[in-house]
Every structure is written in structure tokens, then in C-alpha cells.
Amino acid sequence: MIDMDSAHQSADAAETIFAGSRFVRACLRKPVDRTPVWFLRQAGRYMQEYRDVRKHHTLVEICKNPELAAEVTITAAEKLGVDAAIIFADLLLPLEPMGLDFEFQAGEGPVVHHPVRSAADVKALRVDRAGDLAYVARAIEKVAGHFRDRLGVIGFCGAPYTLASYMIEGGGSRNYIHTKQMMYRDPIAWSSLLDKLVAVLTEYCRLQVQAGADVIQIFDSWVGSLSLSDYRAYSFEAAKRLVRAVQAMGVPVIYFGVETTGLLRQMAETGADVIGLDWRQPLDEGWRAVGHGRAVQGNLDPITLFAPQEVLEQRVGEILRAAGGRVGHIFNLGHGIVPGTPVENVQAVARMVREFRIAAANE
Ligand code: CP3
8 A cells, every 4th residue: 555645756857867866856755767785795705806905905995995995895786786886985984083993803803992981081082084985985985986976975974872882892792781780880981981982973974974975874773782761861851852853964863773672662753764674573563663654765684685586576565565665765685795795686676676666566
């Protein structure tokens, strides 16, 4: 069923709507000729071209070299035939100008050498050096200059809660014990930490927008570790402030997290233009929780990309039919592409989305 507020996708517009504006229009819930598509972690180790670059450079070296970062970003987007390119960078880059050194250890993910554990540690964090992240802006300029209007360019940053969890745990975590301890035991230090993150992330996003990012995605990847009460009490306000600050720069914001089924309604209250959905509930149920006044992005299980073509087709069709041609759906995964994913399956999904027509699906 198509609701009153949905817009039929018009084939006539196909020639005139560029992929980039198609993506931005969907973020703003404007009618589009077809559903735009891109993939979380679309540039990464599953792709041979990226592994070739990685043979000669570390992850952080690639991030800090605008030429290489732009090349990796552009290659992935072109190879997949998607509507948007997310700048090649990492969530943890802002830790360095704040005074925290980290490294990526093979197979273990990020390690922060001196995690933040006390009020004094929070106090020592610097907020005046977001400008050190200008290398990301230089890479965005190159990508935006390359694609012009052809593709949307996405800048990104971590949400305050998710970045705080890396700073406090010193890396990834299963139970977030240190993070929640600071939250519960020292709410003043906790809110000071989030304030500092909002200050740095706002300036970091401003650099990205000024450099040509069309949209900013805020990754609150691990917000699903919080109960709804704790999200409201300890994390929501900072996320909302960041969302609003970025919107005031004139670009739409995508706000994304994983295992967020119980949080979606509150996440939408940040005012983000688009809410990223994971794959654990059907897209239409997630969208209902978010409210149809906002756009949604998602939500194929990234591991479906290991399935045979028929299964892939089925799952992609399910998601597009659940979206029902309503304005404001961006096709994506529910989380990032993992190493080992067959590239041809990612390309096939991009093709399925490009070729899907709601009218055909309703026959
Ligand atoms: O196209 C793209 O999306 C690539 C750009 C990108 C990277 N990191 C590069 C990267 C993006 C958007 C990120 C975001 C990021 N980084 C997130 C949020 C996204 C999510 O998945 O929820 C998070 C939580 C991080 C932190 C991070 N970086 C982790 C946990 C890891 C280790 C993961 C692993 O599988 O080893 C990284 C490393 C990382 N960042 C890689 C890439 C391509 C892989 C490692 C490498 O190339 O050496």
C-alpha cells in the first residue's frame, strides 16, 4: 500500500536527476526518480583496490594523505555504481587533536594508549585543535571536485557517546563497564567530556561542510549498548546539539546506530533529517518508530552479501517494498561491509536497487 504522503517515482525525471542530488533530495524527503543507494564501509578491505593501497600505507597514513584518501573514496564509489561517496577517514581521528594517541592493531581494531578514566583526564583534553583535521577537508575538496553534481559527498564523524566510549574503554568493548561507570559515578566529568566532544566535532564537521560535503553522517555505532533511560539521561542531549549545529551549517544530517530498535523514537527527536536503521527489524517497522516525517536509510544485513543471488534479490526486494515508494528512503546496509564480502554481490545489490521500480513490484 502506498500512503497519501508518498510520491510515485517518475521515470521522466531519470534523465535530469543526478545521482548526487538524488541522494540529497531523498535525505530531504523530496521526490526522486528512483531510490538512491550507497553502502556503509563501501571502501575497505573487501575491495582489492583498497588492499593494494594498504600494502604500502597504514590506515592512518591513507586518512592523512588527501590524494590517497580521495582516490580510495572515488574508486570504491565508481566501482559500485552508487549515488554517494563517503569520505575515507576514521571515526577515531578527532582523538589525536584532543590529546589521545591511538593506533590500529592488526586484527584487534583501535587501541587508545592512555584511556580517559578520571575527571582530571577529561580536564586535560584539548578542544582548540580541530583545525588539525583539515587533511580530511582537503580530501573532501578533491572528491567533490571530481564528482561535481554527479555523486553526493558524505562527510562523517562519531557521535559524542560512541567516541566517548572509545576514549574511556581504550578500544572496542562488549559491556562498556568503564564508560557506564563514569556516566553513573561522575556525571559532571561525563557531561564535560561530551561537551568537549560536541565542541570539537562541530568544528570538524564545519571543515567538512566548507570543503564540499553535501551531507554529514553521525555514527552513534554503539548507542545500542544503552537502555532508553540511559540514552535519554546521558547521551541524547549531546547528540541532539551536534545534529542541530551541523544542520545550521546548511546540510542534512544522517544519524546512525546499531541495535537501536528500542531507541529509534528518541533518536528521531534529535531532529536528524535521516535515521539509519540496522537490519534487526523490518524497514517499515523501523520507519514507523522513527515517524514518516523523517527519512530513513537502510537496512540490509551486511552478511546477506554472502548469500546466493536469489536470496539477495529477495531481501533487497523486501526492503524496497517495505519502503513502498514513500519519499525519503536511502537504500543501504544495516551496518558496514565486512572483509571477505564478494565485491560482485555488492555491485549486484547496487544494480538491483537502480533497476527496481515500485510499479513493477506492485504488479
Ligand atoms: O567507505 C568507508 O566507509 C570507509 C571509511 C571508514 C573507515 N572507518 C575506515 C576504516 C568509515 C566510515 C569508518 C567509520 C568507523 N570507524 C566506525 C563507524 C562505522 C561503523 O562500522 O559503525 C567505527 C566504529 C570505526 C572505528 C574502527 N576503525 C574500528 C572498530 C576499526 C577496526 C575494524 C576492523 O575490522 O578491523 C577500524 C579500522 C578501519 N577503519 C578500517 C577501515 C577501512 C579497516 C582496517 C584497515 O584498513 O586497516
